[in-house]
Every structure is written in structure tokens, then in C-alpha cells.
Amino acid sequence: MSSNKKELQQLLEDMGRSGPESLHSEHKDWLVCNECGQVQYVVALEADHALMCFNCGAELSQSQSRWFETVIALAFAALALFIISMFFPILTLEIGTQSQSVTIVDGFWALFQRNNFILAALILATLVLFPLFEICALLYLVLPYYFNRRLRGQATVLRWFNQAQSWSMLEIFLLSMVVGSIKMADMAHLELEVGSYALFLLVAILILANLKLSRMKFWAWINTNNYFTTEVGEEVLDCTSCNALVGRSIVESGGLCPRCGSEVHERIPHSLEKTTALTLAAAILYIPANILPIMTYTSLGEVSTDTIFSGVVSLIANDLWGIAIIVFVASIVVPILKLVILTYLIVAVKWRIRVGARHRAWLYRLTEFIGRWSMVDVFVVTIFVALVQFGFIYTVEAEGAIIAFGAVVVITMVAAETFDPRLIWDAREQQHGKTINR
Numbered sequence: 083m084s085s086n087k088k089e090l091q092q093l094l095e096d097m098g099r100s101g102p103e104s105l106h107s108e109h110k111d112w113l114v115c116n117e118c119g120q121v122q123y124v125v126a127l128e129a130d131h132a133l134m135c136f137n138c139g140a141e142l143s144q145s146q147s148r149w150f151e152t153v154i155a156l157a158f159a160a161l162a163l164f165i166i167s168m169f170f171p172i173l174t175l176e177i178g179t180q181s182q183s184v185t186i187v188d189g190f191w192a193l194f195q196r197n198n199f200i201l202a203a204l205i206l207a208t209l210v211l212f213p214l215f216e217i218c219a220l221l222y223l224v225l226p227y228y229f230n231r232r233l234r235g236q237a238t239v240l241r242w243f244n245q246a247q248s249w250s251m252l253e254i255f256l257l258s259m260v261v262g263s264i265k266m267a268d269m270a271h272l273e274l275e276v277g278s279y280a281l282f283l284l285v286a287i288l289i290l291a292n293l294k295l296s297r298m299k300f301w302a303w304i305n306t307n308n309y310f311t312t313e314v315g316e317e318v319l320d321c322t323s324c325n326a327l328v329g330r331s332i333v334e335s336g337g338l339c340p341r342c343g344s345e346v347h348e349r350i351p352h353s354l355e356k357t358t359a360l361t362l363a364a365a366i367l368y369i370p371a372n373i374l375p376i377m378t379y380t381s382l383g384e385v386s387t388d389t390i391f392s393g394v395v396s397l398i399a400n401d402l403w404g405i406a407i408i409v410f411v412a413s414i415v416v417p418i419l420k421l422v423i424l425t426y427l428i429v430a431v432k433w434r435i436r437v438g439a440r441h442r443a444w445l446y447r448l449t450e451f452i453g454r455w456s457m458v459d460v461f462v463v464t465i466f467v468a469l470v471q472f473g474f475i476y477t478v479e480a481e482g483a484i485i486a487f488g489a490v491v492v493i494t495m496v497a498a499e500t501f502d503p504r505l506i507w508d509a510r511e512q513q514h515g516k517t518i519n520r
């Protein structure tokens with residue numbers, strides 16, 4: 083125990099803080115579900131099994147055999163593929179005798195040059211910075227794990243890694259490439275370049291690495307103790323980032339989670355107010371996003387524009403039903419569905435509705451999962467703007483609605499993140515802190 087205490091003190095000092103004098107820490111085979119607040123006993127998992135919350139069905143942990151060797155290999159492969167997919171062309175478009183090739187970085191640059199800074203920043207963050215961070219973080223976490231060397235800041239990196247996941251959107255860009263290519267196919271000759279193959283492999287590898295990474299084992303490696311109190315038998319709150327159980331006295335004296343350094347809250351402060359405000363803002367922005375044009379096409383002096391909806395209609399007119407359905411679902415159905423679900427969740431919490439909590443928990447997870455896919459249209463516009471620049475023959479420019487639409491996607495994603503899913507279950511019980519006696 084004393085060596086554990088020393089390690090913990092070291093960890094706290096690394097984070098630039100000193101722990102409370104009377105801090106008591108130990109390991110308990112109990113955890114509180116992050117999504118519903120239910121206390122449960124953790125059983126040892128067989129390899130390749132997942133542990134689910136018996137109350138709300140959320141995945142608590144999974145057990146993978148030989149996971150870190152696999153993740154190390156995948157992370158190195160991902161780094162190499164990332165460099166290729168960023169700096170080598172992904173697509174080449176030929177119109178007559180002219181041809182134009184683009185890289186992902188060109189997409190960012192094309193928007194930047196047109197003073198479309200918001201969209202350029204969104205592209206840079208979601209397609210370059212977050213994926214790069216994801217890969218570097220993986221290497222920083224699993225390489226030292228392999229050699230059993232704890233490094234400074236690993237807890238922080240793992241915390242950010244989990245946060246950054248939903249903002250790394252390469253797989254959505256891949257779908258946009260498919261949509262964009264099919265839209266362009268009738269007007270010009272389009273070729274896939276080496277960057278697009280690298281991107282495809284990179285996406286597959288990152289998905290696999292994420293499935294393999296065992297976060298719970300990793301937290302246990304950083305610090306085996308997951309139960310921190312300063313008074314005997316006091317109530318504990320759950321850390322939503324590492325699943326540690328943190329004594330109420332520590333939380334109330336403003337202390338952070340002793341294991342991962344994140345703030346611990348009974349419930350996310352002002353969760354409902356924040357989610358309500360963001361949902362409302364997104365609903366308002368959804369109107370200009372659909373009314374205003376998203377793209378202007380100029381061909382041989384003739385100018386035409388597309389709104390999100392007219393884009394879908396013209397796909398149907400060209401008999402491209404598959405792509406029309408993808409764009410319709412991603413750009414029209416998903417944003418509306420998200421706004422409706424968020425409103426329903428907020429209203430159910432406000433009115434303390436008890437029935438259907440499990441169903442609402444599922445809707446909440448659905449919202450978190452599908453929200454990002456609306457970015458498809460934003461990426462399609464970016465591809466068009468970067469690729470279709472043939473002067474008088476054919477030019478495409480982005481229009482105002484795409485900024486409004488991008489904002490709707492980002493704001494609804496943040497709205498889902500600020501919503502505390504434990505509120506869904508609170509109509510059932512009042513007491514948020516838990517006492518664990520075993």
C-alpha cells in the first residue's frame with residue numbers, strides 16, 4: 083500500500099498538484115456506469131468479451147487478447163499511411179486537356195485562400211490535426227506500456243485521446259470522396275490517386291486500433307487504485323473519464339480525480355441549460371443552412387447554384403439513387419433527427435419522465451454515433467472547391483450555407499457532449515453519490 087501511495091503522490095506531483103494529506107487509495111472491483119450512474123461489480127473478463135452495464139446496456143469495458151502488440155504495430159502503420167495520405171494526391175480530375183490533382187492539405191488551402199477561415203479551420207482540425215494527435219497519442223501510450231515505463235502526462239494524453247475521437251473524421255471524408263467522385267463522374271474523367279488508397283487503409287487501421295485498445299486495462303496500469311477517499315466509508319462519485327471512484331470530500335474541496343486528473347462532477351454542471359441553448363442555436367442555424375445555396379457552379383459563363391435539397395434532387399434526376407439516399411440521410415435526416423432526439427431528452431429530464439429511460443439511453447448513444455456523419459456535405463463541397471478549378475471552362479465555389487451547415491453539425495455534436503446521460507436516470511433516484519462497502 084505504501085508504495086502505491088508514493089506512486090500516487092508522484093502522479094499528483096507530475097500533474098502539478100499535491101494530494102490531500104489523508105488521501106486513502108485502494109483497488110476495488112466496483113465501478114459506476116458513466117452513462118446511468120449504476121454501481122456494479124466487475125467480473126474478470128474472458129478474452130475478446132465485452133462487459134456491458136446491466137442497467138442501461140452501455141459498454142463498460144472489453145477484453146482483448148494481446149491487444150497492445152497489435153495496437154503498436156497498427157499505430158506505426160497509421161503514421162506512415164497518414165503522411166502518404168496527407169501529402170500525396172488523392173484525386174485527379176481531367177477536363178479536356180487540362181487536369182487538376184488535389185491533396186487533403188490542398189482542400190484546406192483552397193478554402194483558406196478564399197478567406198473562408200471557419201471552414202478551413204474545420205477541415206484542418208478534423209482531417210489533419212485530430213487524426214495526427216490520435217496517432218501520436220496511441221504511440222505515446224502503447225509503446226511505453228510495452229516496456230512498462232510510465233511517462234509524464236500519459237493520463238492527460240489518454241483523457242484527451244478519448245475526447246478527440248469523435249472529432250477525427252477521416253472515415254467521413256472517405257465517404258465524401260465516394261459521393262464527390264460519383265457527382266463529378268458525368269462531367270469529367272476522375273482518377274483515384276495513391277493518397278486515396280493510403281487514406282482507405284489508414285481509416286481501417288485506426289478503427290481496428292480503437293477496437294483493440296483496452297482503456298480500462300490502461301487506466302489500471304497507470305494506477306491500479308481506483309478508489310480514493312479521505313474519510314472512512316464516505317460516499318464516492320464516479321470519474322467519467324477513467325471510472326475511478328472519488329470520495330465526495332475530495333470533489334467538494336475542489337480536487338481532481340487522483341487517477342486521471344479530470345474534474346469530477348456529480349453531474350455535468352448546468353448540463354441541461356447548455357444542451358438546451360446549443361440545441362436552440364443549431365435549430366436556428368438549420369434554417370439558413372437549408373435555404374441559402376451551398377455551392378455555385380460556373381461553366382462557360384453559365385452560373386447555377388445548389389442548396390442541400392436541390393443537390394439531392396439533381397442526384398435523383400441523374401438516376402444516382404444510392405448517392406442521393408446517402409446525402410439525403412446524412413445532410414437532411416440526421417440533423418433533424420439529432421435536434422428531435424436532443425429536444426426529447428431535454429424535455430424528458432425536465433418533466434422527470436420515468437418510463438422509457440433505457441430507450442432514451444439508446445437514443446442518446448445513437449445521437450453521439452450518427453452526429454458526425456452529417457459532415458459529408460461539408461467535405462464534398464471542400465473537394466469540389468479544391469478540385470474543380472478550370473477557369474472559364476468549369477469552376478466551383480463554396481457558398482454561405484455550408485458554413486451554417488457546418489456550424490449545425492459542430493453545435494449539435496457539442497450539445498450531445500454537454501448532455502449528461504446520467505440525467506436520464508435521475509428521475510428514478512435522488513442520491514448521486516454511492517457508498518461501496520466491499
Ligand SMILES: [Zn+2]
Pocket residue numbers: 115116117118119120135136137138139140
Ligand atoms: Zn449503465
Ligand SMILES: [Zn+2]
Pocket residue numbers: 321322323324325326339340341342343344
Ligand atoms: Zn479519473
